[in-house]
Amino acid sequence: MALSRRVAAANLPMAAPVSIAHTHVHSLRLACGAEALVARVRIADGSDGFGFTLGMEAAVARDMAAWDALGRSKGVPLFALLGGPYRKRINLVKDDLSTIPPDWTALRKDVLAGRHELLRIDPFAWGSVEMVQTIAAVANAFDLSIVLLAPNAHSWEIQYCAALAATLKGGDTRIVVRSDPPFSSISVSERPGTGIDWSLEPSFSTIQWQN
Amino acid sequence: MAKLGISSIHLTRVSIPLTMVHAGSMYVIQKTERTVVELILENGVTGLGETWGTPEVYALAQRFARDWLGRDALDRTALREATLGKSNHDNKSGRNGRATLAGLDLAAWDATARSLKMSLAELIGARRRESFDVVSTLPAAILPRVVSRKELTDHLDLLSNTRLVVDFALEQVRKSGFRSFKLKSAAHSPEWDWKLLNELCEAIPGARIRFDPNANYGAATATELCRRLDPLGLEFFEDPTGELEGIARLKAAVKTPVATNMWVVKDEHLVPAIRRQAVDVVLGDLCMWGGIDAWRRMARVAHAYGLKPALHSVYETGIATVANLHLASALAEVEYPNDSGLHFLSSDVLAEPQEVKDGAMRLPTGPGLGVTLDREKLNKLTLETSEIHR
Secondary structure: OOOEEEEOHHHOOOOOOOOEEEEEEEEEEOOOOOEEEEEEEEEOOOOEEEEEEOOOOHHHHHHHHHHHHHHHHHOOEHHHHOOOOOOOEEEEEEOOOOOOOOOHHHHHHHHHOOOOOEEEEOHHHHOOHHHHHHHHHHHHHOOOEEEEEOOOOOHHHHHHHHHHHOOOOOOOOEEEEOOOOOOOEEEOOOOOEOOOOHHHOHHHHHOOOOO | OOOOEEEEEEEEEEEEEEEEEEEOOOOEEEEEEEEEEEEEEOOOOEEEEEEEOOHHHHHHHHHHHHHHOOOEOOOHHHHHHHHHOOOHHHOOOHHHHHHHHHHHHHHHHHHHHHHHOOEHHHHHOOOOOOEEEEEEEEOOOOOOOOOOHHHHHHHHHOHHHHHHHHHHHHHHHHHHOOOEEEEEOOOOOHHHHHHHHHHHHHHOOOOEEEEEOOOOOOHHHHHHHHHHHHHHOOOEEEOOOOOHHHHHHHHHHOOOOEEEOOOOOOHHHHHHHHHHOOOOEEEEEHHHHOOHHHHHHHHHHHHHOOOEEEEEOOOOOHHHHHHHHHHHHHOOOOOOOEEEOHHHEOOOOEOOOOOOEOOEEEOOOOOEOOOOEOHHHHHHHEEEEEEEEO
16 A cells, blocks of 8 residues: 555544544555555444545545445445435436536536536545535536536446436436547446445455455 | 434324414414324434324324334435425425425424434534523404404494504513514505504514515505505515515515515425525525425525525414524524424413523523423313324
């Protein structure tokens, strides 16, 4: 592991309604050669959850891990914590169009001004489940749908986008990748938490988590 | 976790006397009618909900409940679509449909939260606050009994009667420490309202006072009155006139914030209100908005565009009152105190008294709403009941 650090729970800006016992964030070399930040959040009842990002911002991994821990603790998938799924299968398409930069002020103004037909969001750039849910509420009010970008087309990214996309209203909701998609659609996992299959990266099991 | 199958739904329509006559521009009443919902899961957990108690809503609740049997309480999206359809166009039951859904929806959220051993606030988003300020309604006039409109207007023509309302407000301060008030207006006399609001501000310095004529003043009269009231620094003018265009023009003419619970009451009202800059506060009623998910979305959108979401209420039992507390606790977007009429009910249906102390109510602890029905009290208040099961 290139990096292992302990983060004080009190400093975490997490929106998941959980009491955090502690958090670790590790850097992990993936099979494709890219580096990911992988977070483990342990909540008060001892349940662990995991999150990741192939970007630089660990907060998104911690937020994902907190929601994952809550879902695992309660034995329900993410969509059940957020109110229920609008769909159980999400289309995956290649798309080169740019996503909306994570600038909330600009997004609100542009939506009001009618500058968007579809909200193209990279959830890893926007940072949290709550932020995506807030964008989804705005999209719903303005009759817009959301497209989620899996920026590196990594399987974990696609699975996380599917977990989020399940909870988004709108007929055009789909996941986009920049290269030819590995499959045309993905089922939303019914497993507790985010439903990400961590075994897809063998190096994940080698992480030495601190207790 | 396996799905949380709904095995039966019990509905009880209750009539609860109020401790005094409540008068406004839309009513002179001394009772409230509500429908109490008990949603029983196959795992034995019961969730509580509440909605309006009109015969129309009660009948709709029976119909909707039949469609919910066997479905999964974890999947509130599917429950909503089974009841009102996928789009607003599909909702053939209008406002009554949304209110009916809200009562059943609350019971589903409560049953889910209890099954997951989470408080309702946590399931909605977070348990951010343990107590929340609530608002005491002030009737438009203090009346000895339910009176005709003519008797009400005769009473309001005698301006010295404003003193009765001021004394009543002071009693609320002494008894429960209220800091926030909603003055209902019969919209009969701007002079009455102007005099009374001045007297209230003088008698209770620092009180947050909202003024609610339920849109029964014409736009010109309302604007003139609200301009005169501006220097008082009221918390907000609630539906001083209508409709959206009228209230927008009034808002542009005053400094005091303007709120509505009449013209922005469903999803498709929100964007026009934002574009028109028609209001400052969306005083959303959980029943009118059609349940927790719709209310939560409204709060997020309102906040995103600089409007403040707040919780409206009429004369609910402890069930809906506590639900409003959970919403206010969960959503950081809620800043204004919650409306509440529970302390005017002569009896509640809950076993645990929900008291107002120092002007605030505490969030119950425990899973879900954190409250239990008192069957004996419920039975005494019951007008009719129905049990829907497979």
